[in-house]
Amino acid sequence: MAKLNRPKLATHYSGPRAGPRDCVSLEGRCRVGEGEATRIAVLDLDSGGCRAKGITAAVTKVDPLRLWLGEIGPIAGRLRWAKRGSVGIAFDEPLDEMTLARIVETAAPTPVAEVIPLRRRLPTAG
Known part of the structure; x- marks a missing residue:
């Protein structure tokens, strides 16, 4: 029986990027x-570019997008x-x-997540 070679899934974006992104919380359209x-x-x-949530329309990489980031726009873009x-x-x-x-100035600051370390009790011998 032949072994199937499945492609590995990418867990993070590894493509070209202009620089670090600002974490923002901004309402747009x-x-x-x-x-x-x-x-x-x-x-x-x-x-x-940007990362966004809430696009409910069907969109492909060839569809033109128009964005309004806060009151700035329209900004032309494409799905990546x-x-x-x-x-x-x-x-x-x-x-x-x-x-x-x-x-970025008009965006609400993104809250820093607080991480609370949890301690696990080690089983006692005996």
Whole structure:
């Protein structure tokens, strides 16, 4: 019986990226093609793209997207990836530094998750 060679699943994005992304919590809107603009939550942002949640329309990598990040927009982009309810969007033209700074300033700060270490009791001998 022949052994099946299955591709390994990628657990993180390893493609090209302009630089580190800012963690933001920003309300936005997204329009897929000629459809209606729907509300989305923007979670990560850099000059070349963002990660968002809440796109409910069917979207493929060839569909044009129009984004409004807070009050800034429309910004043209395309779908790069979709996974676990989140999507990665690449902007057609990178955002300039002033526009990116304005968007980040208007975003609510993302709370830092508190990690509480749990101690496990070791079984006692005896």
